[in-house]
Amino acid sequence: MIDMIKKRDGRIIPFNxxxxxxxxxxxxxxxAKKEGRTADYSVAEALTDDAIAFINKKFAGQVPTVEEVQDAVVRTLIKTGHAKTSEIYILYRAERTRIRDSKNRLMQDIHNITFLDSEDADIKRENANIDGNTPMGIMLQYGSAVSKEFCKKFVIKPEHAMAHERGDIHIHDMDFLNMGTTTCCQIDISKLFDGGFSTGHGFLREPNDVLSYAALAAIAIQANQNDQHGGQSIPKFDYxxxxxxxxxxxxxxxxxISKFAEIELELSDGELDEFVDSVIAQYGAIRSIEFSSEEREKLSKCIEGAIAGRLEACTGEAAAISRKMAEFALNRSLKEVDKQTYQAMEAFVHNLNTMHSRAGAQVPFSSINFGTDMTPEGRLVSKNLMLAQEHGLGNGETPIFPILIFKVKDGINLSETDPNYDLFKLACRVSSKRLFPNFSFLDAPFNKPYYQKGKPETEVTYMGCRTRVMGNIFGEEVATGRGNISFSSMNLPRIGLNHGIILGERTEPDMEGFYRELDEKIELTVNQLVERFEIQGSKRVKNFPFLMGQGAWIHSDELGPDDKIRDVIKHGSLTIGFIGLAETLTALIGEHHGESERAQKLGLEIVEHMRKRADEACQKHSLNFALIATPAEGLSGRFLNIDKKQYGVIDGVTDKEYYTNSFHIPVGYKLSAYDKIGKEAPYHEFTNGGHISYVELDxxxxxxxxxxxxxxxxxxxxGIGYGSINHPVDRCPSCGYTGIIRDVCPECGIIEGQNGIRFERIRRITGYLVGTVDRFNDAKKSEVKDRVKHV
Known part of the structure; x- marks a missing residue:
């Protein structure tokens, strides 16, 4: 008779x-419950006896393992006609196995986080914006690891957890799922500043100069990021x-005016104030920092009128003094405000690269959209923001944040006759040196319909990572106050492998089977996003004291602290993502869309199909579903590693350390910059949740x-919606030289490795800059190495 059993950890304990x-x-x-009846415990006892009898016979003189005993139970249930009971038992057994694996995985992750250096542990480099070696970075990773496993075990449906673990889909930012945070927000700074705002640690008055505006903008970004798991954007920064x-x-x-009057008129402090107030009152509202000749003459006359009662001199003398005073005040003020705006923008850039968010482990992930304000004030902001970016940080470092995005529009800044064309040329110059700005295109066919002249909130903007939120089935189609709620991505190459020719199982791709499985994964992803949305929507305003409490999210200022946020977050987007279109096409037909028109046609058909399903989900669930070309930082390696274990190394599909980003042409495929842009441009129209295309220059x-x-x-x-140009940006820490550095610094002549010097190799990964190459995970390091230049 069986009396002992061997546990999974090797312990032998009494059998029960x-x-x-x-x-x-x-x-x-x-x-039985599903059939409207009750189960009989004595039947369970009899089945147990049958199972034990089989075990005693098969394992006579041995100690069976837990798995062997469970296999015997399943055999008994099936053999005795209890098929439905066996199905439930098998599912229960699988769930228990999943939970055990989860615990083991969690302990292994915590071990790696604790004892390994970030250079040796990919888990500590999942987010290149976090220093995995710092105490706060390690603490964040502890919390992330525990939260992910808790969500998979207790929060989300088992089928969603299993799909994520199998690598069918990837639930992004799962560590924040149970907290109900949304991803990102496009902040309306003007609305936020009106009357002042609170950070939760004190109330800040409405700013009264550009230095304060810039300082509070950085604080707003920092405060809002603490309420979300993604980044922050200011969509109309120049305005x-x-x-x-x-x-x-x-x-x-x-x-x-006061300084000049003090010298020329010898007035007391009180008289100076009265004099200046009189001049301004006579002039009326000042509408621009640049005065026309008529406006300058008007100011001179107002000064002359204020002088007239204070000088016994003739009118001619008063007029001369007035003109000198007006010219002095205007010219000096314009020069000083230009300088002050540069200081404000420089401080803004420095703040966003040094201030901490999320327990101090990273700087705020921030994006700034600008370039279309044609007023002298807005132009001054755009110019000085880019000059501050060009100058770099204190030791010449390239700023990581904010991600600058220059909005391009014909009639405003694209042609030589456009009023902001000089800003476009400056944007190109700065980007050629510092990687930013990126460029968004308001005239792209899918962006242009939203544009309303004089309403900057209708200008389509992008987050640095590529997220785009504009369409809205609930009302206002504006950028401000809205963002992505959450997104999940599908493993597209795996579906291609299952139905393509690459495995040698067929000579023609099974496209019917491909689309059937793709639809199943889309439906799974949609249901998972809806499940997460309901968790998010059940949270209350008080759970997000800045995002909702200060009205940063659209219509949240209409709610009270205890109100649920479902009816306001629905204005954001739920996005279905995908990765590895190139590998999918190779798996299906043996070539990717950079290699043939046949593959390009099929690629567009697949992405258009996914977009149609996203649009259908909008109508079915009454939510803003969209398709996003996933910005895959850690995911590109995760999916690949899972599939490599299942399918082995397959040329053109699993033979690298990563899957190609979204719909991009493979980074190692040689073609010209113009051809790459032309190949990828059509995909932007279908990916309404976000996209980017970039080329590599040497x-x-x-x-x-x-x-x-x-x-x-x-x-x-x-027809590109959002684009960027990648190129090497190296920096010598010895002398601060920034440019192209091979093995020897061209400025100071130091050799890499000499005196422990390591040149900084700044590179862009998924469309946004996240630091030096050594901070990238293994998959992205490999991708950077494989990239060819587009000439």
Whole structure:
């Protein structure tokens, strides 16, 4: 008779038949409940006896393992006609196995986080914006590891957890799922600043100059990121900061009129204030920092009128003094506000690269959209923001954040006759040196319909990672106050492997089977996103004191602290993502879309199909579903590693350390920059949840700005929505030289490795810059190594 059993950890303990009976009874009870009857415990006892009899016969003189005993129970249930009970028992057994594996995986992850250096542990480099070696970075990773396993075990449905673990789908930011946070937000700074706002640790008054505007904008980004798991964007930065420029100019103008009057008129402090107030009152509202000749004459006359009662001199003398005072005040004020705006933008860039968020482990992930404000104030903001980016940080480092995004629009800044064309040329110059700005294109066919002249909130903007949120089935189709709620991505190459020719199982791809399985995965992803949305929607305003409490999210200012947020977050997007279109096509037909028109046609058909399913999900669930070309940082390696174990190494599919980003042409495939843009441009129309295309240049592109500008203009004409140009940016920490460095610094002559010097190799990965190459995970390091230059 069996009296001992071997546990999975190797321990041998007394055998307890009651555990088998209890498990059979619970499974039978669930099966009986579905049929409207009750289970009989004595039947479970009899089945246990049958199972033990089989075990005694098969394992006579041995100690069976837990798995062998469970196999015997399943055999007994099936053999005795209890098929439905066996199905439930098998599912229960699988779930228990999953939970055990989860615990083991969690302990292994915690071990690696604790004892391994980030150079040796990919888990500590999943997010290149987090230093995995710092105490707060390690603490964040502890919390992330525990939270992920908790969500998979207790929060989400088992089928969603299993699909994630198998690598059919990837639930992004799962560690934040149970907390109900949303991904990102496009903040309306003007609305936030109106009347002031609170960070939760103190109330900040409405700013009154451009320095304060810039400082509070950085604080707002930092505060809002603490309420979300993604990044923050300011969609109309130049328009918002222009108000601060005007306030600064008005203050400077008063001060400079006062300075001149103090010398020329010898007035007391009280008289000076009265005099300046009189001049401004006569002039009326100041509408621009740039005065026309007529406006300058008007200011002179107002000064003359204020002087007239204070000088016994003739009118001619008063007029001369007035003109000198007006010219002095205007010219000096404009010069000073230009300088102050640069200081404000420089401080803004420095703040966002040094201030901490999320327990101090990373800087705020921030994106700034600008370039279309044609007022002198807005132009001053755009110019000085880019000059601050070009100058770099204190030791010449390339700023990681904010991600600058220059909005390109014909009639505003794309043609030589456009008023902001000089800003476009500056954007190209700065990007050629510092990788940013990226470029968004308001005239792309899918962006242009939203544009309303004079309403910057209708200009389509992008997050640095590529997220785009504009369409809205619930009302306002604006950028401000909205963002992505959450997104999950599908393993597209796996579906291609299952139905393509690459495995040698068929000579033609099974496209019917491919689309059938793709639809199943889309439906699974949609249901998982809806499940997560309901968790998010059940949270209350008070759970997000800044995002909702300060009205950063659209319509949240209409709710009270205890109100649930479902009816306001629905204005955001739920996005279905995908990765590895190139590998999918190779698996299906043996070539990717860079290699043939046949593959390109099929690729567009597949992506269009996914977009149609996303649109259908909008109608079915009354939510803003969209298709996103996934920004895959850690995911590209995760899916690949899972599939490599299952399918082995397959040329063109699993033979690298990563899957190709979204719909991109493989990074190692040689073609021209213009051809790459032309191949990828059509996919932007279908990926309404976000997209980006970029090309790789060699050498220093600032040496040929005409070529750089022509590439950006080509993006505009081909229908790209969001694009960027990648190129090497190296920095010598010894002398601060920034440019192209091989093995020897061209400035100071130091050799890499000499005196422990390591040159910084700044590279962009998924469309946004996240630091030096050594901070990338293994898959992304491999991708950077494989990239060819597009000439």
């Amino acid at each position: 038949s009651e555990k088998i009976t209890r498990a059979i009874y619970l499974a039978a009870s669930e099966a 918002d900061m222009a108000k601060g420029v005007m306030k600064s100019f008005q203050k400077r103008l008063k001060e400079n 050498g220093d592109p600032s040496d040929n700005l005409e070529a750089f500008e022509s590439i950006v203009k080509h993006m505009a004409t081909t």
